[in-house]
Every structure is written in structure tokens, then in C-alpha cells.
Amino acid sequence: MLSKRAKYAIKTILFLFENKDIVPVSAKYISEKENIPYKFLENILRDLRTHQVVKSTRGPVGGYSLAKDPNDITVTQLMRIIDGPVALIPCVSEKFYEACGECEDEETCRIRKLFFELRSEMVGVLNKSIVELSNL
Template sequence: MLSQKAKYALRALLMLAERSEDDLVMIADIAERENVPRKFLEAILLDLRKRGLLDSRRGKNGGYRLAKPPAAISFGEIIRIVDGPLAPLPCASKSGFRPCEDCTDVDTCSVRWLMLRVRDATADILDNCSLADGLKHRRATGVLPGEDVPDDMPGSMAATPL
């Protein structure tokens, strides 16, 4: 299951993907628009900066921006940084393999066989979907977070007959 921390990281990085590569965004702006607790967000962004996904600058005109183009950052990379391996069991993990304590033979274990398939399918989806893809989805589905909903947009209060 995806942690709340990973969801916050994804939302923050999607917001940064919307900006030009030179545009720095302050933590307070990200936290407010994405509805993320600021202190929690600070720790998340610091970790992502240390892992090479973000650049930052301190001071009055400081903030964060992506260190790579949005197309070069996959959802899988972000989730692995924040939550660790994608495998649902340690015996199915590529980076954190550990046999289950109650397993008698990892090579013939049918549960492990299934979890390897789950891991591979999950990794295939997450590693082949970038922030640029997520941003395309945001734009295709309408209003970006923090923007006003147009009165004539389906689902807006003004568009709803009374």
C-alpha cells in the first residue's frame, strides 16, 4: 500500500512539474496548494533533494524545483525513494530480498511466484509513467489543484441546475 508520505511526495513533485525549469517554488506554497503539512513536506523534499530529484536554493527568492525534466522522473523512482521496494513481500524484492521466516523453499513457493508477478506488473506500470505523464493527465482532466473552477465546467456549483 502506498504511504501517505509517498502520496505527498507525488503531489508535490507533480506541482513542481507544472512549473518552468527555472521557477523556484517555496515550501509554503507547495504545502498550501497540495494540502500537505509543512513540517512533513520539508522532510520529504529534503530527502528527494538528497536523492537527486530536486534542486533547492535558500533565502528570500529560494525554493525547490525539479533537478531533471518531468519526463525523466518516474513514479516508480519516487515511490522507491520514499517507501522502499515495490514488492509486496521481501522474498519478491529485487533490492531488499529476504526469504520469509516460515518459507521452506523460496524457489518452489507459489506465494512468492505470485508476488513476483505482482511486483513486476507494478514496477512496469510505475516505471513507465513519468511526472510528465501525470501532468498530462492533470491537464486532460480539467482544473489543476489550486485553480478556480470555471462556472461552465461540469461539476461546478454554477453549472449545477438548482
């Protein structure tokens, strides 16, 4: 399952992209327009800022805007920042690998092989930029 956090993050980035004429946009505004709990959103935005997907400015006319070319922001990136691995089991994760400690030999584990293939296919679909997502 995609977490609400991740879904909110994707919606937020899409929102910033599609409202680039009025950026920076305050968290409060995004929160109201996208129906995301304000404090929860702030927390998500902090993660996105830490990972330099978003940049912020303070003060009365402050808010958030994209920190880079929307063509360079992908859905996989956002999912990894917010939820961690895209893979369904950690032993086939590209960015968050962990041994499962169950199988004798990773190289011959059939479940691993299947979910390795699955992860590849998933990344193939999810490696879309925000621009591409916007045009779907």
C-alpha cells in the same frame, strides 16, 4: 497502501513540473497549495533532494525545483525513495530484497511466484514518468 508521504511526494513533483514557470517554489507555497503539513513536507523534500530528484536554493527568493528531466523521474522512483519496496513481500523486491525466512525453498514457493508476477505487473504500470502522469 500508498503512504501519505509517498502520495505527497508524487503530488509535490507533479506540482513542480506543472509550475516550472515559477520555480524555485518555496516549501511553504507548496504546502499551502497542496494542503500538505509544512514540516512534514520539508522532511519529504529533504529525502527527494538527497536522492537528487529535487534541488534547492536558499534565501528570500529560494525554494525547490526539479533536479532533472521530468521524463527521467518515474513514479516507481518516488515510491522507492519514500516507501521502499514496490513489491508486496520483501522476498520478491528488486531493490529491497529480504528473505522471508518462512518457506523452505524460495525457488518453489508458490506465494513467492505469485507475488513476483504481481510486482512485475505493478512496475509495468508505475514506471511512468511525471510527464506521462501529467498527461493522464
